[in-house]
Amino acid sequence: MLSLKFNRTTEYALRAMANLALQRHDRPMTAKALSKATDIPQHYLSKIMKKLVEAGLVMSQKGHGGGFSLGKPNNEIPFLDILVASGYESHPNRCVYGWGECNNEAPCPLHDSWVELNDAFKEWAMKKTLMDVRGHPVQAPGDATEGV
Amino acid sequence: MLSLKFNRTTEYALRAMANLALQRHDRPMTAKALSKATDIPQHYLSKIMKKLVEAGLVMSQKGHGGGFSLGKPNNEIPFLDILVASGYESHPNRCVYGWGECNNEAPCPLHDSWVELNDAFKEWAMKKTLMDVRGHPVQAPGDATEGV
DNA sequence: CATACAATAGATGATTTTATCTATTGAGTC
DNA sequence: GACTCAATAGATAAAATCATCTATTGTATG
Numbered sequence A, B: 001m002l003s004l005k006f007n008r009t010t011e012y013a014l015r016a017m018a019n020l021a022l023q024r025h026d027r028p029m030t031a032k033a034l035s036k037a038t039d040i041p042q043h044y045l046s047k048i049m050k051k052l053v054e055a056g057l058v059m060s061q062k063g064h065g066g067g068f069s070l071g072k073p074n075n076e077i078p079f080l081d082i083l084v085a086s087g088y089e090s091h092p093n094r095c096v097y098g099w100g101e102c103n104n105e106a107p108c109p110l111h112d113s114w115v116e117l118n119d120a121f122k123e124w125a126m127k128k129t130l131m132d133v134r135g136h137p138v139q140a141p142g143d144a145t146e147g148v
Numbered sequence C: 001c002a003t004a005c006a007a008t009a010g011a012t013g014a015t016t017t018t019a020t021c022t023a024t025t026g027a028g029t030c
Numbered sequence D: 001g002a003c004t005c006a007a008t009a010g011a012t013a014a015a016a017t018c019a020t021c022t023a024t025t026g027t028a029t030g
Helices: A008-022 A031-038 A042-054 A079-085 A111-127 B008-022 B031-038 B042-054 B079-085 B111-127
Strands: A058-061 A067-070 B058-061 B067-070
Touching (some): A008 A031, A008 A042, A042 A079, B008 B042, B008 B067, B031 B042, B042 B058, B079 B111
Antiparallel strands (some): A058 A067
16 A cells, blocks of 8 residues: 655644634634644644744734634635645755756656656645545534534 | 655665666676666665565675666566555555544545545556656767677 | 675664744733 | 733754665675
């Protein structure tokens, strides 16, 4: 079984955003609560949230009653933005084959294959948004949700 | 520009294999030579080569005149095998959302999206083989290759 | 069989990533 | 305005990854 691996920071960013997106009430969610819900170390999470805030994907509110909430509607937050905001892109198109210069004009032996994979990845990241996170009931249908 | 990131070990494995695949003469290639050609630290490379040997993707020959050569024909070595052999799979389908149990029956909110991406990834990894590495001239057409 | 070559193995070190801890700043409530 | 809540910031620590160094084992050649 092969599966992609994101680094923790990116994985956490995705996880936190998905969690925020599933929040029903429109009251902001505190870092502490989010940390608990996502099982992400609180202070580590805070640093990630900061990045997401800076990217405009999340709004933050200090002080009593404050917390985090989405900065845009679900469907306007593609995973791509979350990946980028979380700092996923540290090695901008680094050549797997090790060539300093590697592009369509001077492609390394792996270039074409590599591009194919990345195109698929990029397509996914652009197409999928936080809207796609809803799709399963998060809790059992009969549970008691406090009325909005 | 978003692009996938493999860890170094995996990237190196891919790179080394691609390099071996492009070798014209059928004499084995020493770790030293391969290290130089791929710009991978020699002893680090050796450890990776060991894994590839164990997986049967590479044959190794000790002693004078020895070195590494492909263990199978190019087209029988899909990238998938290289990834797996290099140890890419450390977290067997870890749930991005952090759920211990996460599968089609009990899918986390990110599951479907995640599966979609991974399917694309797996398809790529299975489809592409070392044969796809040939496709560009490695050296200028008119260069002097020693006769086989 | 002595020598040089070359893979294998194990120990050690550097760097990066991940995680934690301790303030500090900002905002609402009594 | 004192108090509590909660994000922000920075320093520090733990762990994993990446890299190097030093033997050791195995193989061909003079």
